[in-house]
Amino acid sequence: MSGVRVKICGLVSPEDALAAVDAGADLIGVNFVPDSPRCVDLRMAEAICEAVADAPVERVALFRDAPWKEIDHVISRVDFDRVQFHGEETEDEVESVDLPAIKAIRGADLEAAENYPGAILLLDHPHAGGGQGQAWDWSEAEQLIAMGQDVIIAGGLSPENVEQALDDVGDIPPWGVDVATGVENDEFAKDPVRMKAFVEAVRRHVGEVKLEIE
Numbered sequence: 001m002s003g004v005r006v007k008i009c010g011l012v013s014p015e016d017a018l019a020a021v022d023a024g025a026d027l028i029g030v031n032f033v034p035d036s037p038r039c040v041d042l043r044m045a046e047a048i049c050e051a052v053a054d055a056p057v058e059r060v061a062l063f064r065d066a067p068w069k070e071i072d073h074v075i076s077r078v079d080f081d082r083v084q085f086h087g088e089e090t091e092d093e094v095e096s097v098d099l100p101a102i103k104a105i106r107g108a109d110l111e112a113a114e115n116y117p118g119a120i121l122l123l124d125h126p127h128a129g130g131g132q133g134q135a136w137d138w139s140e141a142e143q144l145i146a147m148g149q150d151v152i153i154a155g156g157l158s159p160e161n162v163e164q165a166l167d168d169v170g171d172i173p174p175w176g177v178d179v180a181t182g183v184e185n186d187e188f189a190k191d192p193v194r195m196k197a198f199v200e201a202v203r204r205h206v207g208e209v210k211l212e213i214e
Helices: 014-023 042-051 068-077 091-095 110-114 138-146 162-168 192-213
Strands: 005-008 027-031 058-063 082-085 101-106 120-124 151-153 176-179
Touching: 005 192, 014 027, 014 042, 014 192, 027 042, 042 058, 042 068, 058 068, 091 101, 101 110, 110 138, 120 138, 138 151, 138 162, 162 176, 162 192
Parallel strands: 005 027, 005 176, 027 058, 058 082, 082 101, 101 120, 120 151, 151 176
Antiparallel strands: none
């Protein structure tokens, strides 16, 4: 695993998951948000996770303001490694899940970040929200990263701009980067070529940074 983890989110089929693993993803995200075009049912989620059960990849279940009963039903049936919260969940709600948590917030909101001390923070577009594929000023994340917060950069990333995003956040790399729209085709399925290009761009950047330090 590189110093910057790659999360490919919103997988909609086992084929997506296998292609993401082949591309070199460190984490994959499975969406349970009802109004998302990437939302899958429990049976498909099981198939996705089973397809990569033996692969060196973490499986992340994504929810937005879901009732505890729904979250518990999913994670008790499907083998996930992490849970990602993408709504207005409280600190207590985030910490109530017995799995490592990722909490999405809008932009690099320092006040919001303080509310989730135990979670990895996913910084998405300040206004558009998750899954919209809109870029923002990623350099705003630099302060949070410098404070020692584990941060995943998201929002409008693609193979073409992820290296620039990593440059923008400063000398300390983020915990990870997250992509969905930037590696998809028109049917929300993931494009194997673009996923591989995305991962390679991140690895290339990390390698260049190491060379500069040395």
